[in-house]
Amino acid sequence: MKKTLTKVLAFTLVFSLITTSIFASGTTEQSGETTVNMFQLKVEIKDALDAYAAQYSAATDGVTVKVETLGGGGDYGGAMKAKLQSDQMPDIFVIEGQGGYDIWKDYIADLSDEPWVDDTDLAFMADGKVVGFPVAIEGYGLAYNAEILDKAGIDPATLTTRAAYEKAFKILDEKKEELGIDAPVAMAASVAGGMWWVAAQHNLAVYWGGGLDFNDTSIIEKALNGELDQERFMQYTKYLQLLFKYADQAILLNGSYDDQVGSFAQGKTAFLHQGNWVDPNLAQLGVDFEIGYAPHAFLDTEETGLFLFAPSWYVVNSQSPNIEAAKDFLTSIAMTEEGHKYMVNEAGMIPAFKSVTLKPSGQLSQALMDANAKGGNYGVFFGMLPDGAGQNIFGPIFDLFAQDPDNVDQFIQDMNNAVASFK
Amino acid sequence: MKQNRFINGLFLVPTLFAFLMIIIIPFFFGLYYSMTDWNGISRDINFVGLANFKNLFSSPDFLYSFLITIAFTFINVIFVNVVSFVLSLVVTSKIPRRNFYRAGFFVPYLIGGIVLGYIWQFIFNNILVELGSSLSIEFLQTSFLSQANTVIWTMAVVNTWQYAGYIMLIYVASIQSIPTSLMEAANVDGAKYSTRVFRILIPMMANAFTISLFLTLTTSFKQFDMNLTLTNGGPATRFLGAPVKASELLAMNIFNTAAANRMAEAQAKAVVLFVVLLIVSLIQVTVNKKKEVEM
Known part of the structure; x- marks a missing residue:
């Protein structure tokens, strides 16, 4: 008799233990709210x-x-x-x-x-x-430090073609010591620093949408069918190569977001490849110089718009x-x-x-809002790519190109292979 | 008092229930999902057989992660066990303040892998590089984390720093359980220190080696948190002609696949990891067990 009682008692105990733990999470407060x-x-x-x-x-x-x-x-x-x-x-x-x-x-x-x-x-x-x-x-363009450009004698309004950028970067590079800068551009491309998105997402978007109508998705649709526009991509590659070559190499290959933005905020680089989301960071870092956006002009022909999305x-x-x-x-x-x-x-x-x-x-x-009012801007379409394409496919390709920016053929071949896999 | 098997069994029920719900059932669900095309959300799930597994072994990023994980495990198991064994010898010798050292070496294990990854990233990317450029030491000037051929070694060093203290405690416990009479007798017989370590200490500690090797082997294979924060898989390198991430270990490769909404493929990779880990650790335990001696 006593034994059965113990059995029943033990069973109820265990059972109630289980059930309370299950149903405890299921109860919710009921109210008119x-x-x-x-x-x-x-x-x-x-x-x-x-x-x-x-x-x-x-x-x-x-x-x-x-x-x-x-x-x-x-x-x-x-x-x-x-x-x-x-x-x-x-x-x-x-x-x-x-x-x-x-x-x-x-x-x-x-x-x-x-x-x-x-x-x-x-x-x-x-x-x-x-x-x-x-x-x-x-949105974004290439943010510039107006003071440094002024000292170097560069008018940001002229930066509307790749050739103009090449000239400006060269001047800045030659006057590095005089201007007190480490390098002309603060650009990031490293997988390690978690910055693959700057190059492989935002910069690549320049190829997808730059110089086209705001809603023109023809180039990215072509890529989703497995093909690059070779002539246009060649011009893009040259522009990317410029940015990589004139970038602060430590930031490019291994820097974090803070390294990149910090370098620009301290006046150690003249250009910053980032969007308007860095405004609060720049304010925090006590930036008091004048900043503006120049277009990502990668084509031989003139481009004046910024990328908005x-x-x-x-x-x-x-x-x-x-x-x-x-x-x-x-x-x-x-x-x-x-x-x-x-x-x-x-x-x-x-x-x-x-x-x-x-x-x-x-x-x-403010620069973006003005550009939005003025019109003639470009769309950003990387959201149309398959999930994870930026991080897992383009990220390593851009990282490798940043390590060796002279190897243009390899980069173009890698990109062609990558895009072909979307088909 | 007579034991009642029924009541004893009842007390196991809560644990068994939890084990069943969070280990056994999800495991079989996982096996099932690895043979579907599920993306993680969709309700429309199709059975595709072994197609996911077939694709794995032709994708360079997975093969590379697989090889690099084996390499990392190999390096890491050796580093951790050698360092922790030496540390355990030091803290069981008659040096002053040895309890302080025991605690000190153990502390890194208490720091989470995420925090630790960021701290070491700062050391490698900033402090060492800065030192290198101010002292003009060339090989320090590029971060070890940005070179594809050193990054695995760097990760093993960081992991050793974290994990050696923990394994050390296992060795310390094992050394302390050896009767001192054994060592004293050897001493009286004129055995040198090295002879005592290799002929008495190590054979007597065989069971500790079984546990330690098993723990380091499995944790290295499943390494994730430190990998994510220290290197994030970078830098990029080239493998079989395709660009891949030089330090993306298997667990991280699985994570990145899953994060790209390729759940079924990620699950297939996880099944492969499970099978390989099972085989490797079974072999290791069997081999080690044979070397254990009974007192």
Whole structure:
């Protein structure tokens, strides 16, 4: 008798142990509140966005917006998959282009009827529908230190062809000691420093879109069919070779983001190959000299535009019960005064919406905004490439070319082989 | 009191349940996914048989990662075990403050691989290069991390710095379990120090070698965190005519494949890693076991 009792007791004990551990995680608080969960990856706007979400939640009855931010350089795609598997899909999440859309399209809601759609040119379109809310405009050219160029007697307005760049780099290189610089260009290409994206993503985008109409994707479509435009690619290779040869070699081959931006901020290089996202870094480093953007002019003919793009889009989870609340939150960012203030003043972004009248404080952001108003800019299309192509395929090729920039034939052959594999 | 097998068994249930749910079942799921074309998200999963495995052995980046992982393991196992064995001899001898040294050598093991990778990256890329240029020492002026032929050795050195203290503790414990009478008798018989180490100490420590070699072998094969932060796979080099990343070990190659949404292919690589690791470590343990002596 006693024995059976012990058995039963032990069994219930073990069973309750197991069940509590299973079901404990399943319970959720029940209340009238709608909670919109947002999951995003721009660390630099985390504080501003958290503050805006809190402000919005306070002003809106029954809605709480919770923002989760993935730490710098984290694996966002991996984190999203984990959320999907654990049934914690956010209501608003981020895609970075066609690749992301293709993967997540079962979870992406149609936003065509939202009021902000007519106010922007950079919404993400797929199958004739608007599905993505442009987070910001980002862009780049070749940033220059106006003081150094002035001392060297170079007028940045003349930098519109490859030949002009070659001449300018040569002058800077000869006057290195007089100007107190280490090298003309701060460029990065190393796989080791995690900087493959500067060369193999952003610089290569110059070949995909430079000198063409803003929406002309013919060159990258050709590449996706396995072919390079040999004549155009030759001109691009010469331009890349110039940048590599006149770059600070330590930064080029092994430098980190901080090394690259730091060198420009300290006036040790005259040009910086980075986008307007370095504005806050430059401000932090106490930069007080005048900065502007020169075009990435790789062709023999003249080019004057900068590269503009929306780096990412917010999308709404179509399988969430909170679709409407999520849409309202996005609309408030695009269409209200507070939303504009958050984007421009707090987060320091360039909004993709035309009705915004505030001006960003960073010099490079202002240069981009002016270029956007002027027109004649180029599109950035690397998002159309297969997932991982930049990091795993082009990254090592550009790294090798940076190690030996005289080996032009090898680089062109590697690139032809790489592109042929896309077919 | 008589043991009750049923109740004893019941107490195993929670652990068995967890083991089943997070090890056994995912393992078989993994085997299944390695034979599909799953991208990690899509609900439409097609069975493709062994196609993923067939493609692996014709892709230069995987083959290179495979070879470099074997090379790294070989170098690393030797470095770690030689260094930790020497350290264990030092801290079991009669030097003053030996407990302090024991703790000191163990501390690097407590630093996470990520942090450690960044610290050593700074040392190799900045401090050594700076030293090289201010003292005009030529071979220090280019970072060891940017040369394809030294990067594996550099990684092994960093890993040794981290891991040797841990293996040292295993050796120390083993040395302390050897009866002192044995060593004293040898001493009285006039055996030199080296003779005592090679003829008595090492044979008596055979079981510690089994464990230490097994641990270093498996951790080297699965090395990831230090690899990611120290070198990120760079620099690039050329293998079979194709550009590849010179220090991308297998685990990182699997990670990068998975991050590019080629989940099934990554899973196939992981299965290959598992099978190879299983075979290699079984051989190692069998060989080592034969050398162990019973007291």
